[in-house]
Amino acid sequence: MTVRRPLRCSRRFLPRCRTPEGSPGARPLMRASPSPWATVVDEEATAIRAADDGMWLPVWQPDLWHKFELSLVVDTAPSMELWQNTVTEFRKLTRRQGAFRDVRVHLMDSSEPSAGDPVLRAEGPGRARYRARDLADPTVRRLVLVLTDAIGSTWHDGVAYEMLARWYEQMPVAVAHVLPQRLWTWGRLSPSRLRLSATAPGVPNRQLRVRACGRVDGDAPAAAKGAVAVPVLNLSQAWLGDWAKLVSTATTIETTAVLAHRDHRKRLAAGPPAEPPEELSPRSRVLRFRTYASAQAFQLAGLLAAAPLNLPLIRLVPTRAAPGFGTAGAGGGPPRRSAPARFPEQRLRWSVRGDVRVPGRSPRGTLVG
Known part of the structure; x- marks a missing residue:
C-alpha cells in the first residue's frame, strides 16, 4: 500500500538574514544602553565601599537594556498566504537576535474593507481585536514594521496610508515588502528614492528631514509638503541595516520611501478618477x-x-x-x-x-x- 505524504519544502526563505551572527542588518539596534528605571547591584563598588567605610550598603547602577520594542504588523490578506514561511522565519529572526526588548506580532487583513482605522488582531487563542491607533507609543520606545505585499484593498483606497500616518506622528515606522523591488508595482506602494536624515536616535518619522536624491539645494520634493516619508524596505541585510542605522543613530541614509498623508483618502478622491481595468483577451x-x-x-x-x-x-x-x-x-x-x-x-x-x-x-x- 502506498502512503501519500504531504509535500514539504525545506528551502530557506530568508537565506541572507537567517542567523543572528550572519545578520549585520540589526547590529546597530543590538547595542545596550543604561535603563532609565531598572537598576542592579554593582558588586565591585559595593565591596570597595565596605573595605573603605566598613559599611555593607549596596551600590546601585543602571541596568543595561535595549531601548526599543518591535511591533511587527503582519498582513494576512489572501495573497500573503504564499509568504507564510517567509513571515514565520522573519518573525523568529527578530525574536532571537536580541536587538529588541520585546517583539509582538499584530495581524492585519488588508483585504477587509475599512471605513476608518483598520482592525488589528493579536496572536494566540484569544485573538483580541483592537484598532491600529492603539499601537501608538508617545514614549518613542516602540518601532513599527509592517510586513506586507501591499496588494490588499486598504492599500488602494488610502486607509493603510492613513494608518501609517497615525503611527509616524509618535514612532519610527517602516514597511517591509515581501516582493522583490521590481514587482512592487503590483501593489499600491510606489516609493521613490529619498534621502532621510535623523537629528537624534529614535525620532518619529515626522521629525525626519526629507530630500530628493541628487539634489543639492536641500529642499524636500514638492510631493512631500504636508506628508511624511515612510521607508519601504526589502527583506535583505542592506535594506534593513540602513533603517536600523536611521533609527538607532543620528545619521542620513538613502532609501526608498512613500509619502503618506493623514488625509490620504481625501486626496485620492480629489485627484483624477481611476481608469477602469482594461479587458484583455x-x-x-x-x-x-x-x-x-x-x-x-x-x-x-x-x-x-x-x-x-x-x-x-x-x-x-x-x-x-x-x-x-x-x-x-x-x-x-x-x-x-x-x-x-x-x-x-x-x-x-x-x-x-x-x-x-x-x-x-x-x-x-x-x-x-
Missing part, C-alpha cells in the same frame, strides 16, 4: 505577462498551469524544476484563491484563469504567446 494577457516576466517566471508559470495549485506544490515546483528560483517570481500576478482562507496548507487551492490556461498552453505544457 487571453492571448493579450499572456503577451503582457511575457513583457515583464523573467524567463524563469515564464517557465514556472507554464509548469504551474498544468495542475491544480496549492501551497506545497507552488513551493516544491521551483526547487525541483527550476532550482534557485524563489517564490517571489511564481507568476505574473497574484493567483486567484478558490478555497476559504486559513485552512491547512494541503487544503488551500488556487487557480489560473480558465480562459488563459487553454489558449495559453502549448502541447508541451509551456505558455505560448
